[in-house]
Structures are given as C-alpha cells and as structure tokens.
Amino acid sequence: MSDITLNNEQKEFIKDIKEKIRESQYNALKSVNRELINLYWEMGKIIHSKQKENWGKSIVKTLSEELQKEFPGIKGFSVSNLWNMSQFYNEYNSHEKLEPLVREISWTKNIVIMKKCKDSQMREFYILATKKFGWTKNILIH
Secondary structure (H helix, E strand, O other): OOOOOOOHHHHHHHHHHHHHHHHHHHHHHHHHHHHHHHHHHHHHHHHHHHHHOOOOOHHHHHHHHHHHHHOOOOOOOOHHHHHHHHHHHHHHOOOOOHHHHHHHOOHHHHHHHHHHOOOHHHHHHHHHHHHHHOOOHHHHHO
8 A cells, every 4th residue: 555645626536436446347248148139049049940840859959069079178068058058048038038137147146047947027026126136157056
C-alpha cells in the first residue's frame, strides 16, 4: 500500500474505477455464458434433428470422442452433456417465453432446472429466481 493519504474525492475516484472494472468483468462473464448457451442450443438442435432422421445413438458417442480429440482440455463435450444439449433444445425450443431466459443463467443451473422441473411455469419461476437472487447450483438442487 502507498503511504499517500487520499482525500475524499480521490477515494471516490478510485472506488468508481474499481466498480467499472468489476462491472466490466461481470458483463464479460455474462457474454461468455450467453455464447456458450447459444452454442449448446445449436448443437442440441442439430443432434435433435439428426435423431429425428433416425440416426443411431452411437453417433453421439462418436461426436463426443471427435470433439474431445479436436478440443482437448475443453469440458462440455461428454456423451451425457451432448444428450443434455439435445434435451435442452427439445424442451425449450417451443417455449417463446423461456427460450431467451435460459441464456441468462449458467449451463449447469439450466440443466438442474430442466431435470427437476417438468412444466414451463415452474421452470420460468426457477430461472427468474436464480437470475434475481443469484442462486447457486446447490440451492437449486435442494
């Protein structure tokens, strides 16, 4: 720490800069999350459509293996997560009200809500509450 004594105006200036940095970091995280949800939505849409064309289930396993080889160290391309993407798309694509909301919370929280809540009203409640109150995955599970 510096030995300089700051006046109130200088303290306020520093406080404002710190707040701008925090806000920018938060906005960057929200943007990354939105892009990840968009990617998973599109992947789920494609997997879902291929399954409707009677492609076998083994293609998802093959896709998982290929993606993990191509993108080592990037999590999210397990067989179970690819199936979650397909279910995610299938569950939300016809719900105009919910579709934009799912992009407001993390993938993990979306999966918990999707698996635990079976109707759209309950899902909407938990998505909005998670966003408003910052609920964690553990709070949602319980």
